[in-house]
Amino acid sequence: MGSTSVAESAASAMSFEELVEKHQAMVFSLAYHFLHDRAAAEEVAQDVFLQLYFHLEEMDSPVHIVFWLRKVTANRSIDEARRRHRRAEVGIEAAGDPASPAAADEWVNLRLRRLIASLPERQRMIVILRYQEDLEPVEIAALLEVSVNTVKSQLQRALILLREKAGVEKRA
Numbered sequence: 001m002g003s004t005s006v007a008e009s010a011a012s013a014m015s016f017e018e019l020v021e022k023h024q025a026m027v028f029s030l031a032y033h034f035l036h037d038r039a040a041a042e043e044v045a046q047d048v049f050l051q052l053y054f055h056l057e058e059m060d061s062p063v064h065i066v067f068w069l070r071k072v073t074a075n076r077s078i079d080e081a082r083r084r085h086r087r088a089e090v091g092i093e094a095a096g097d098p099a100s101p102a103a104a105d106e107w108v109n110l111r112l113r114r115l116i117a118s119l120p121e122r123q124r125m126i127v128i129l130r131y132q133e134d135l136e137p138v139e140i141a142a143l144l145e146v147s148v149n150t151v152k153s154q155l156q157r158a159l160i161l162l163r164e165k166a167g168v169e170k171r172a
Helices: 006-013 016-036 039-059 062-086 102-118 121-132 139-146 148-165
Strands: none
Touching: 016 039, 016 062, 016 121, 016 148, 039 062, 062 121, 062 139, 102 148, 121 139, 121 148, 139 148
């Protein structure tokens, strides 16, 4: 087998360009759903892939690459939100008139995005990873380097806060 390591063989299995092409939608989507700013999400995605380029030889499998991309994207998105000292919100005037079912669905989606954008950064990232990326609490805990119980409690707090902000009472 020679001196080729597992990492070198995993990294060389796909070219960097192929990795970017395969994962760019996921990285951009995660950053965009967190930041609600296309330019900022593109900037975060570029930074994430630049970091991947420099750390590619450390990757030992395709699963490791996806994990690493999500982790770095989550952290860079939180950093970017803190750096900008603002919360992205969608103006209610952009929602239009909810006269038709399609318009009503769009209005609900915009309202939900606005509510999620108002959450504290850590809770917002956990909600996005759980419901947009469909990750389990164990996976989120590993990505954010926190305990599973922390993820569960932060998710529960976020959902309670969203219900309160939406004016929906918790059903017993």
